[in-house]
Amino acid sequence: GQQVMQIPQYQHVQEGEDFTTYCNSSTTLxxxxxxxxxxxxxxxxxxxxxxxxEVKKQKRLTFQFGEAKKNSSLHITAxxxxxxxxxxxxxxxxxxxxxxxxxxxxxxx
Amino acid sequence: xxxxxxxxxxxxxxxxxxxxxxxxxxxxHRSVSWYQQTPGQGLQFLFEYFSETQRNKGNFxxxxxxxxxxxxxxEMNVSTLELGDSALYLCASRFGSSYEQYFGPGTRLTVT
Numbered sequence: 001g002q003q004v005m006q007i008p009q010y011q012h013v014q015e016g017e018d019f020t021t022y023c024n025s026s027t028t029l030x031x032x033x034x035x036x037x038x039x040x041x042x043x044x045x046x047x048x049x050x051x052x053x054e055v056k057k058q059k060r061l062t063f064q065f066g067e068a069k070k071n072s073s074l075h076i077t078a079x080x081x082x083x084x085x086x087x088x089x090x091x092x093x094x095x096x097x098x099x100x101x102x103x104x105x106x107x108x109x
Numbered sequence: 110x111x112x113x114x115x116x117x118x119x120x121x122x123x124x125x126x127x128x129x130x131x132x133x134x135x136x137x138h139r140s141v142s143w144y145q146q147t148p149g150q151g152l153q154f155l156f157e158y159f160s161e162t163q164r165n166k167g168n169f170x171x172x173x174x175x176x177x178x179x180x181x182x183x184e185m186n187v188s189t190l191e192l193g194d195s196a197l198y199l200c201a202s203r204f205g206s207s208y209e210q211y212f213g214p215g216t217r218l219t220v221t
Contacts, residue, residue, distance in 0.1 A: 031208060033208055033209070033210075035210075035212075041214075042199060042212040042213060042214050042215055043152070043199070043201075043210075043212045044212070045209045045210060045211065048208055048209060088152065092208045096154055096165055096167060097142065097144075097154045097210075098154070099151060099152040099153075099154075100151075101151045102151060102152075
């Protein structure tokens with residue numbers, strides 16, 4: 001499957017600060033999916049990106065797919081304590097799903 | 110609609126034993142995938158079943174096997190358990206060719 005590198009591994013923020021996690025691939029991705037896993041929970045699908053340069057928004061979350069379809073980002077504006085969790089990107093490719101290692105977001109009130 | 114269910118939720122086994130985990134997908138979902146999640150390796154794809162056939166397989170030894178029944182329920186079996194098999198095993202179902210996966214709560218397997 002296609003390898004995706006995700007950074008950073010951890011991110012501590014004060015409540016109200018912004019947060020960004022990045023996924024990078026050495027090869028062109030067909031599509032990329034983003035998931036959130038709360039502590040003790042299971043991954044929950046957030047969004048899928050398919051088109052080059054695509055930008056999608058969900059309230060305070062903004063997802064981007066790079067022009068070359070080799071990178072993607074998830075940006076959260078004005079984090080809240082409910083945003084705590086680990087955010088994963090996943091490339092479906094040939095349909096061997098490959099997940100990034102995830103970025104764990106810790107929000108300090 | 111009921112979500113993906115997995116049984117059992119927790120399991121403790123001894124090295125050398127075998128284990129069978131069960132997953133019931135969301136009604137109407139014919140694809141079921143299995144994943145192993147560990148702190149060291151993250152989320153790793155084991156295999157996917159669709160209409161009772163294994164469609165894709167990850168890079169795991171033959172000790173890991175699965176099957177799917179006509180009602181789309183799936184089971185995963187791990188034989189000759191090793192300490193390193195301790196992990197959270199997640200199954201996920203999806204509808205048709207969608208990439209959107211719905212995960213179950215997982216089975217926490219501890220091998221002692």
